[in-house]
Amino acid sequence: MARLVESVVADYTGYVQWEKVITNNLNGARRFMALSDKLGRPAPIPSIFINGELTFMSTPASGELKDVLDRLISELDGGS
Secondary structure (H helix, E strand, O other): OHHHHHHHHHHHOOOOOOOOOOOOOHHHHHHHHHHHHHHOOOOOOOOEEEOOEEEEOOOOOHHHHHHHHHHHHHHHOOOO
């Protein structure tokens, strides 16, 4: 999934920052717990959170991820 995200977000420089959470290190474990606490259950692995919200519980097609990013960017830009 990380390779998919990395390849897709390359087209969104200036709009998208992403972080791969590695759960077997302390910072990653803390981030995973924070995301899980917000969900009220363990966060699915793999998953994609956008703006702190669970968006994909499995690896999406690149077009699906692009569609979501395009929609969110359009909303940020005032719907243009």
